Amino acid sequence: MGFLASPLQWATDPWGKLVPIHIAWFLIWVSAIAGLLFLVIHATYVRYFAKPRQFAVEGSGLPASAIPSRVPRHSLAARLFHWVMALAMLTLLFTAFLPKVGFQFPWVTYHWIAGVVLTASILFHILHASFWLDFWSIWPDKIDITDACHRFLRFVGRDAAPPRKFAKYPLENKLYHGAILATGLSAIGTGVLMMFRVRTVFFPRNPYLFSDMTWGMMYVLHGLAGVGLIAMVTVHIYFAIRPEKIPITKSMIFGWMSRDFYLEEHDPHRWMVDSTAASPHSAQTEA
Amino acid sequence: MAVIRDVMPAFELLQPSSVDEAHRVLQQHAGGVWVLAGGLDTFDWLKDRIKRPQTVVDLSGIEELRGIRSTSDGVEIGAMTTLTEVMQHPVIQQQYSLLSEAASVVASPQIRNQATIGGNVSQDARCWYYRAGWPCYRAGGNICYADTPEGRNREHAILHADRCVAVNPSDTAPALIALEAKFVIRTRQGERVVNAEDYFIGPDIDITRLHILEAGDLLTSIQLPSRWAGAKFYFEKVRDRNVWDFPLLNVASALLLAEGKIERLRIAVNAAAARPLRLTAVENAVRGMPANAATGEMAGKVAVKGAVPLQFNAYKIPLMRNLVKRAIGGVEEAKWAS
Numbered sequence: 001m002g003f004l005a006s007p008l009q010w011a012t013d014p015w016g017k018l019v020p021i022h023i024a025w026f027l028i029w030v031s032a033i034a035g036l037l038f039l040v041i042h043a044t045y046v047r048y049f050a051k052p053r054q055f056a057v058e059g060s061g062l063p064a065s066a067i068p069s070r071v072p073r074h075s076l077a078a079r080l081f082h083w084v085m086a087l088a089m090l091t092l093l094f095t096a097f098l099p100k101v102g103f104q105f106p107w108v109t110y111h112w113i114a115g116v117v118l119t120a121s122i123l124f125h126i127l128h129a130s131f132w133l134d135f136w137s138i139w140p141d142k143i144d145i146t147d148a149c150h151r152f153l154r155f156v157g158r159d160a161a162p163p164r165k166f167a168k169y170p171l172e173n174k175l176y177h178g179a180i181l182a183t184g185l186s187a188i189g190t191g192v193l194m195m196f197r198v199r200t201v202f203f204p205r206n207p208y209l210f211s212d213m214t215w216g217m218m219y220v221l222h223g224l225a226g227v228g229l230i231a232m233v234t235v236h237i238y239f240a241i242r243p244e245k246i247p248i249t250k251s252m253i254f255g256w257m258s259r260d261f262y263l264e265e266h267d268p269h270r271w272m273v274d275s276t277a278a279s280p281h282s283a284q285t286e287a
Numbered sequence: 288m289a290v291i292r293d294v295m296p297a298f299e300l301l302q303p304s305s306v307d308e309a310h311r312v313l314q315q316h317a318g319g320v321w322v323l324a325g326g327l328d329t330f331d332w333l334k335d336r337i338k339r340p341q342t343v344v345d346l347s348g349i350e351e352l353r354g355i356r357s358t359s360d361g362v363e364i365g366a367m368t369t370l371t372e373v374m375q376h377p378v379i380q381q382q383y384s385l386l387s388e389a390a391s392v393v394a395s396p397q398i399r400n401q402a403t404i405g406g407n408v409s410q411d412a413r414c415w416y417y418r419a420g421w422p423c424y425r426a427g428g429n430i431c432y433a434d435t436p437e438g439r440n441r442e443h444a445i446l447h448a449d450r451c452v453a454v455n456p457s458d459t460a461p462a463l464i465a466l467e468a469k470f471v472i473r474t475r476q477g478e479r480v481v482n483a484e485d486y487f488i489g490p491d492i493d494i495t496r497l498h499i500l501e502a503g504d505l506l507t508s509i510q511l512p513s514r515w516a517g518a519k520f521y522f523e524k525v526r527d528r529n530v531w532d533f534p535l536l537n538v539a540s541a542l543l544l545a546e547g548k549i550e551r552l553r554i555a556v557n558a559a560a561a562r563p564l565r566l567t568a569v570e571n572a573v574r575g576m577p578a579n580a581a582t583g584e585m586a587g588k589v590a591v592k593g594a595v596p597l598q599f600n601a602y603k604i605p606l607m608r609n610l611v612k613r614a615i616g617g618v619e620e621a622k623w624a625s
Contacts, residue, residue: 011422014432021428099493106491108449197430198450199595207430219429 008220013212020216023223025100031227035234042238056162067263070256071273073168078133081125082252088118092187093233096226112200115191122188137168139178143270144171167270180232187225190218295333299342306351309344310473310505316342317503323347324367324406327398332411337420352405352507355379361513363471366405366506370459371396373404383511385520385539389462392524395531405506408460408470408486409498412453412561413533414443424451424494433597440597442535445604447560449491452597458524460487460563461539461555466515473505480510484555487562497561515541515553519578521614525606534558536603538610542578549573549582554614556590559607566590566611573615583616 007027008020074082091114095107129135147163148171154160169177196206197215210218240249251257262273298321303309313320321340323329324347332338346352352367355376362378373379374390393399393407412418412425414433422428433440434452443452460483468483486498500506519542526532540554552570557563569586576582587608594604 009427011426011428014421019422021422104488104492106449106489108491199448205434207435212430215429 015212017212019212020220022216022219023227027223027227028097028100028230031230032234035231038231038235039238046242054162055165067259067268067273069259071259071262072255073251073257074255075133076255077128079252079255081121081128085118085121085125088114088121089184089229089233092118093226093229097230108198112191112195112198115188115195116202118184119188119192122184134168137271138174140171140174141167143167144174147171164270165267166265167267170265176232176236180229180236183225183228183232186221187229190222190225193218194222295330296336296339298333298340300345301342302345302348304348304350306349306473306505306507309346309349312344313503313505314475316344320344320502322505324409325369325402326406327394327402328406328410331418335418335420337418346505358510361511361516364404364509364511366508367403368405370399370402370404370407373459374399382513382516383466385465385522385541386459386462386511388520388522389459389524389537389539392522393458398531404459404509407457408463408509409500409506410457412451412497413456414451414453415439417453424490425453427495436598438598441599442533442558443597443600444560445591445594445596445600445607446564447489447491447562448595448597449489449494451490451494451561453490453561454558455487455497455560455562456533457557457563458534458537461537461557462522463509463511464555464563464565465520465539465541465553466511467541467553469510469512470506471508471510472500473507474501475503478507483509484563484565489561515543518543521617523610523613525610536606536610538607538614540614542615544578547577549576549578549615552615554611556607556610559594559603568592569611569615578615578617580612580616583612583614586615587612 007024009022009024010018011021013019092111095111095114099105099107129138143164144167150160150163154162193209196203196209199205207215209215239245247257247261262268301312301316303312313322319341321329321338321343323343323345329343333340333343346367349367352365353372354365354368355372355378356363356365357378362383364373364379370390370393374387376387379387390399390404390407393402414423414425416432416438417423417425420426421432422430423433424431431451432438433443434448434450440452442454444454463483466483469480470483470486472479472481481499488496488499521540521542522538524534524537526534534557536556536558538554538556540552542549543551552573553565554569555563555565566589569589572589573582573586576585587610590611591604591608594607596604
């Protein structure tokens with residue numbers, strides 16, 4: 001019956017008004033199953049049906065030896081941000097949903113502390129990406145859209161030019177970043193305000209900051225973002241451990257990817273690597 | 288406040304005659320079942336039409352849940368034993384007078400004749416916002432109406448509040464904790480025995496329950512070990528009306544003295560938090576010290592460490608401090624310095 005039930009839980013407030021109070025908790029399972037279903041379908045498709053990838057052949061104009069053997073991809077600050085954010089996100093998901101599925105523990109304090117860590121790390125990331133990184137490299141550009149169209153046409157058997165190799169981030173990465181941005185910011189924005197309902201060290205409690213209806217909508221948005229993140233994080237971890245993506249995952253640990261992988265996947269015109277740039281382990285960089 | 292309608296919504300009434308049958312019935316109806324012991328808590332909920340169970344399992348016909356039996360290590364009290372029976376039982380009066388005293392101050396004589404010890408320790412919170420059926424945290428909502436600047440929170444928690452500030456209203460619970468009682472529970476997996484203090488949970492663990500019973504679980508008995516039989520006991524309950532009221536605060540302690548010094552102490556308070564609190568910091572602090580007013584004074588201060596008053600219940604802090612002081616130093620020696 002759960003799947004036929006309302007996705008929201010409602011209650012009558014002291015003034016007799018019907019207000020939403022939070023999402024229905026069966027959505028946890030909907031999201032978890034959706035995430036698992038996606039990865040089963042994707043893995044099956046890749047294993048049995050996917051054709052070999054084909055990129056448009058374009059010379060980089062650079063001899064391969066001009067590219068360092070270890071291509072720097074993520075700075076130490078960017079990597080630290082990623083892993084701090086990942087830790088905070090996983091803590092938030094586990095503390096939010098484990099109690100709902102029967103594992104009882106005092107979760108609220110851990111939850112809001114992880115939320116504060118996540119918020120601080122996101123603020124750092126926004127500043128860092130805006131002023132120290134190539135801000136636009138994570139946003140889809142015109143070539144991404146054109147290539148995505150070509151890839152789709154080729155997928156359905158129509159004639160289209162092979163897509164170009166990727167810039168620093170493939171389109172899927174960019175779309176995922178956009179989705180996690182929207183979902184994450186929804187959860188963070190509502191979460192920060194929801195901290196006014198619990199005792200924290202930051203500000204005095206004020207449960208009357210908003211009307212019951214506004215609070216209810218806030219809890220609903222927080223819940224929807226939260227359950228959405230279950231599927232999104234599941235999918236993210238799945239891609240991180242897929243064999244063909246391991247070099248990308250390793251680059252998030254060590255900061256660099258191999259020249260071979262770079263040349264195989266990325267277009268040096270779209271993601272220019274300074275041929276004199278040192279990798280995070282410059283001593284090992286070949287000339 | 289809720290309007291008491293006196294006509295309960297319809298439900299299916301099941302009246303098992305044995306623990307096995309009750310357990311089977313509870314497993315079959317685990318989702319929407321309500322366990323009825325003495326009915327003092329239950330009928331408020333049902334008459335107010337705030338709780339609407341589909342099935343009610345009435346335990347009153349199960350003889351094996353009644354009575355007080357001696358065991359090889361103390362006594363065992365059936366969960367459906369009435370508070371009057373507990374209070375008047377000679378062994379309880381002689382060996383565990385802490386419990387008989389606690390039972391004797393529960394509500395009124397008529398209620399004690401009907402109320403059971405299992406029900407008394409398993410009863411729900413008495414916060415009126417919650418009992419009125421408002422969608423507070425404890426009712427599954429997202430607000431505590433009591434923990435607001437205007438909320439009526441004179442009776443509410445000063446310790447361990449976590450979103451919800453309701454308190455556990457049981458008088459026998461702290462006495463059972465002080466006596467190192469064990470609760471015997473029939474669960475889906477079999478019989479489980481837990482320490483009295485572990486039977487109760489706060490809102491940090493589960494904001495909708497005051498105890499660990501899951502749907503389908505049944506508290507069958509409470510065991511009192513002989514370890515504390517005949518110890519020096521102290522119980523005191525402070526309430527607005529001495530003829531019939533829930534505690535504003537109560538304290539129960541069991542003390543073993545050796546040459547005038549405290550060898551061992553177990554002490555618990557209730558109505559200070561959503562679960563009865565065993566004060567282990569106090570127990571450790573007073574070990575080896577004389578049981579006098581000075582020790583009590585120190586213990587009282589230790590007891591209230593971390594207390595956070597709400598708008599209208601700051602009085603509970605000195606109240607708890609002094610109850611703990613009296614529990615250790617004795618009423619005669621206690622000086623109401625604060």
